[in-house]
Amino acid sequence: MSAGVAATLLTAVLAAVDPSMVLPLQSGLGAVGDLVFGVPHWVLEQWYWLMDWVYYFTGLEMLNPRYRFMHRAILVGLCVGVMAPLIGTFLVHRQLALIGDALAHTGFAGVAVGLFLNAVLDLGVSPYLTAVVVAMIAALCIELISEATDAYNDVSMAIVLSTGFALGTTLISLNAGGLAVGVNQFLFGNLSTVSPGSAAILLVLFAVIVGTVALTRNQLLYVTFDETAAAVSGLSVNWYNRVMVMLTAMVVVGAMQIMGVILVAAMLVVPVAGATQVSRSFSESLLVSVVLAELAVLLGIAAAYYGGVTAGGVIVLFAVAIYVCAVAIGKVQSARGERAAPDMGSIETDGVDAGAGRGD
Amino acid sequence: MSSHGTDSGTAERTGERASAATDTDAPGRGPVVDLAGVTFGYTATPVVEDVSLAVDPGEYVAVVGPNGSGKSTLMQLLLGLLEPDAGTARLFGERTDRFDDGERVGYVAQHASAAKEMPITVREVVKMGRFPHVGFGRLSADDRTAATALREDPLATVRRVANAVSGRLASEDWAIVDDALATVGMSAFADRRITQLSGGQRQRAFIARALAGEADLLVLDEPTVGVDAESVEAFYDLLAELNAGGITVLLIEHDLGAVVEQAARVVCLNREVYFDGPTDAFVDSDALARAFGTGARSLAGVDR
Numbered sequence: 001m002s003a004g005v006a007a008t009l010l011t012a013v014l015a016a017v018d019p020s021m022v023l024p025l026q027s028g029l030g031a032v033g034d035l036v037f038g039v040p041h042w043v044l045e046q047w048y049w050l051m052d053w054v055y056y057f058t059g060l061e062m063l064n065p066r067y068r069f070m071h072r073a074i075l076v077g078l079c080v081g082v083m084a085p086l087i088g089t090f091l092v093h094r095q096l097a098l099i100g101d102a103l104a105h106t107g108f109a110g111v112a113v114g115l116f117l118n119a120v121l122d123l124g125v126s127p128y129l130t131a132v133v134v135a136m137i138a139a140l141c142i143e144l145i146s147e148a149t150d151a152y153n154d155v156s157m158a159i160v161l162s163t164g165f166a167l168g169t170t171l172i173s174l175n176a177g178g179l180a181v182g183v184n185q186f187l188f189g190n191l192s193t194v195s196p197g198s199a200a201i202l203l204v205l206f207a208v209i210v211g212t213v214a215l216t217r218n219q220l221l222y223v224t225f226d227e228t229a230a231a232v233s234g235l236s237v238n239w240y241n242r243v244m245v246m247l248t249a250m251v252v253v254g255a256m257q258i259m260g261v262i263l264v265a266a267m268l269v270v271p272v273a274g275a276t277q278v279s280r281s282f283s284e285s286l287l288v289s290v291v292l293a294e295l296a297v298l299l300g301i302a303a304a305y306y307g308g309v310t311a312g313g314v315i316v317l318f319a320v321a322i323y324v325c326a327v328a329i330g331k332v333q334s335a336r337g338e339r340a341a342p343d344m345g346s347i348e349t350d351g352v353d354a355g356a357g358r359g360d
Numbered sequence: 361m362s363s364h365g366t367d368s369g370t371a372e373r374t375g376e377r378a379s380a381a382t383d384t385d386a387p388g389r390g391p392v393v394d395l396a397g398v399t400f401g402y403t404a405t406p407v408v409e410d411v412s413l414a415v416d417p418g419e420y421v422a423v424v425g426p427n428g429s430g431k432s433t434l435m436q437l438l439l440g441l442l443e444p445d446a447g448t449a450r451l452f453g454e455r456t457d458r459f460d461d462g463e464r465v466g467y468v469a470q471h472a473s474a475a476k477e478m479p480i481t482v483r484e485v486v487k488m489g490r491f492p493h494v495g496f497g498r499l500s501a502d503d504r505t506a507a508t509a510l511r512e513d514p515l516a517t518v519r520r521v522a523n524a525v526s527g528r529l530a531s532e533d534w535a536i537v538d539d540a541l542a543t544v545g546m547s548a549f550a551d552r553r554i555t556q557l558s559g560g561q562r563q564r565a566f567i568a569r570a571l572a573g574e575a576d577l578l579v580l581d582e583p584t585v586g587v588d589a590e591s592v593e594a595f596y597d598l599l600a601e602l603n604a605g606g607i608t609v610l611l612i613e614h615d616l617g618a619v620v621e622q623a624a625r626v627v628c629l630n631r632e633v634y635f636d637g638p639t640d641a642f643v644d645s646d647a648l649a650r651a652f653g654t655g656a657r658s659l660a661g662v663d664r
Contacts, residue, residue: 093478218491218527225478225488228469229566232439233492233573234462279479280553337556 040203044196047075062305070305072199073191073258077297077315079206080255080267085275085289086213087251088268090224090244092276095153099245100265102142102157103135103252106164108261110134110253111186112171127186128198128253132205135249138164143242189260189312191304198257205254209247216243221282258301259312266316267293274323277330292322390453392417392577392608393438397447400437407433409632410447415610417576420603422611422623422639426652429630431612435581438610439465452576463492466570468563468580482557482565483550486540489572490533494523540571544598560584560591567598577608584615596622616648 051071055063062070091099113134114127138160145156172183185193213220222230223240231237248268255264275289300315307314393415400408408430415421425431436442437449440456449456452464466489509517523530529537541547544564554562563583570578578599584592596618603609613619619626619639626642628635628651635647642648 215525215527218488218494221484222488222491225480225485226469228441229467229488229569231441232462232465232467232579234460235492276477276479280551281481282479282484285479 037200037204040200041196043203044072044075044199047071062302069192069194070301072194072196073311074298074301076194076199076202076254076258077301077311078294079202080251080258081271081294081297082290083206083209083251084255084267085271085293086286087209087244087247088272089275089282089286089289090220091248092269092272094224094244096157097269098154098265099139099142099157099248100252100268102161102164103139103245103249104256104261104264105161105168106138107131107135107249107253107256107264108186109138109164109168109171111183111256111261112168115183116171116174126197126201128201128257131186131253131256132201132250134164135253136246139245139249140242143238143245147238185260186256187261188310189256189258189263191258191301191311194257202254202257205250209250209254212243212247216240220244259315260310263312263316266319267296270316270319270323271296274319274326277323277326278333292326293319296322391415391450392419392452393610394450394453395434395438395444395447396450398434398437398444398449399446400433400442400444406445407631408437408629411629411633412447413438413627413633413636415577415608417608418603418606419625420600420609420611420623421625421627422613422619423627423629424613424616424619425629427614429651431629432581434629435579435610435612439467439579463489463573464576466567466573466575466578468566468570468578468583470582470585477555480554481551482546482554482568483537483541485554485565486537486546486550486568486572487529487533489540489569489575490529490537491527492573494527494529494533536574537572540568543571543602544568558591559587560595563587563591563595564598567602571602575607577610578602579610579612581612582614583611584613584618592618 110131114130271293279285296319304311
């Protein structure tokens, strides 16, 4: 199990430093790992049970209890449909829409690192776990390159993107033969290869991402909307930027399972772009983008199952179709709004009282 | 255009402001902004050199200077966004690198021309002013220990902790947001998307955000760029009235006419300070010609 492997890796590193620390640490880490991954496995069992019930009520063939992989794919898809637009909303409005692409390519390097370690050292570590680690390091690199060199963000993204892909292809070519076949599912995503282990990793990522956004949404919004004013008000802008890119790395790797490296960035951007067209407020746009993403994911997975096509591609096509509809609806809304809008030229202050907003 | 102090309705509050401004010996009533011998350069050549500037509570100070004179850099130095190469910068008596009362400073930039298509309502923008006040900061503001608070008022304490963890605004925060919106006359536009507003209305929303944060100091960086003339007049009236109510205003402005009409004190900057004093004396001085070079227009004809 991946938690056990991670614990073994960490203790192996520590053993080199101080052998006496290994035994208690190994059991401690194993217990923590079992707890962290035990809960998602339990959630997964409940999800199977729920899907079985939905199958008995609806008779939908793709929910047949024989196809556990479809149950897992739907769960992963629904989680991606929440966390991708959640993070994407902050990214798009910071004009960082392409950071998802950059991190997906470094996630690919992470997958290659995982496959390489498995082939050479026979570790049995999940490539998604190494992908999360490598993508998060890359995410920090993007921020640090921008901070240290004053380069535009897209320059640091381009550097990290190409480095990631170069590292990935080099590692894969080193191994030759077998690895190249295994890499296809990471490049294009695959519904049928969502294992219970990788679904559990995704559930942990989901909990971390949604929890972090829930706790820091005010700060993330302030930094997104007005970085200078946020800094003046005492927020550590650099720190929140780092949190943002790390969360993005997690989303990208989580979504990679069904979307693939090449298409994963679409889920961060397309539903958000659609929601921006039809929403008036920020909170509304968050909600609408999640709804649009879920719609694309469910339609896409169904089309992939019944049509026998690649899920990642068809999900993105549905997302883009929904985006086009949203643009049309947005245009109609604004045309109506312009006709109905009151005169906005005159504002009367109702007796200015400077003390109104003041506490002292 | 009415300037501050001339409005009969605000005369009394202006008097309060004047007394507050002179009461600088009382603890905590020292200069709001205090730059002492500040020098800063992005390269070896300083952009700002040996600048000293003290702004007392309740003052209305305008910083003027030609393009590239270091106005915006000076603003970033006094807000603590840049560290001076030499000299010290203090906000409310605290060195800017240690200053952690950010909510006391309201910052308004040149947002009017920004074409950000972010779907966000005026109320959501103003709400941001409350963010430094919610969260864990609010919990630590309670002098009672956790045990005492729990015993005295268990329900309210649990609610406070839940709000702090989730970052939710309490009802009193929303009341302050509504007050701030009313103060700048934007209540009717509270639920409009900010991108649907005119430049002047947008700037009012940003002022409201500063008021919602209970700011004592407003720092405005050329706030009326891209705003139509009529809205500019209303905007400056609002600033004057806020200043009359006791808020310190530091205006960085390119438009000399507006500065002369609005501010009580002018600082003329071109890398170093060329003039620092009452606006009347500035109009009569040759500081403008020296700072802007020989091509500068005269202020003699400006209607005060």
